[in-house]
Amino acid sequence: MNSAPSIQKLLDELERLPGVGPKSAQRIAYYILNTESDKAVRLADAIREVKQTVHFCSICFNYAEDDTCTICDSLNRDHSVICVVAEPKDIAPIERTGVFEGVYHVLHGELSPMEGIGPEELKVQELMRRLANGDVQEVIIATNPDVEGETTAAYIARMVKPLGVKVTRPASGLPVGGDLEYADEVTLGRAMEGRLEL
């Protein structure tokens, strides 16, 4: 494999990807070497394009290609219900359940005194600003069901409740200590439907 520095460079870059070790990096590199140039270049272009065009929605801080994301732009969504999640990646599993018709707010993290992450590091002020005009009826706090997620949920509930907005959390059904990203659709759907007021 030492016969081409550019192959070594590709291997190094592939091994940086999550879940890709030396063996899978090699398999992917050989695939790229053997595939038609068109296909390989499409992958390279997709990576470049995503970095050039994707930034954060100015309303909910989900990924967006325009100033606001397609969910915030949609007239078919219920803008009076906001589901608060820790990361953009938490939106996809909730969307897949098909039971949620509201909009989102991405905190970009969870409170963690251990790691020095306080409310200022999260998009909490931005959430409060969205609630200021009184149009929002309910805030569902779908942070992860672990210590940081529960702490974050409790903090946001304390901030939001004085505004007279209903604050809920998806029902248990999510395995405690688990990771929202990996929940199956049925469990997470049930958890969303059976959400409890805090």
Add this chain to the structure above:
Amino acid sequence: MNSAPSIQKLLDELERLPGVGPKSAQRIAYYILNTESDKAVRLADAIREVKQTVHFCSICFNYAEDDTCTICDSLNRDHSVICVVAEPKDIAPIERTGVFEGVYHVLHGELSPMEGIGPEELKVQELMRRLANGDVQEVIIATNPDVEGETTAAYIARMVKPLGVKVTRPASGLPVGGDLEYADEVTLGRAMEGRLEL
């Protein structure tokens, strides 16, 4: 995740990679979205570069950036011993054993009457041409220890032996029916050292 078509495009391209399913594609996509632009672009560039600069060595048909590969160019290698392999990816595991100091010849396939792959589809004539000047003392046939690999080894042995060149095959030690690419260094190293004349 439907909030940005460019993210969906990246996911589609990632899922084409070997060993990458929808979940790992998503993990890699989020990694690319979250990482600094520099790093992501380095990966995109490495993919493009490898497709632009890498082709096949005109001597051994391994991957090369120049007309010939670094192994064929090397004065530290024993050019009188040629190790014949099925694919370029089979060279890396043999190099890792550190016991082989000769050069390679990549067939780009193995004989398979079932799939209609005959000697003309492989770089067999090119191997015979390398043997024509009489400088080569030994040909080690390191095709996979499965039906196609054994058939290919027998065929090449029959072609090469009349030239008075020693023909060997790595010793057993490779698990039969296994895949050369995944052999561990020790087993494969022992197999290379204990190779038997055909």
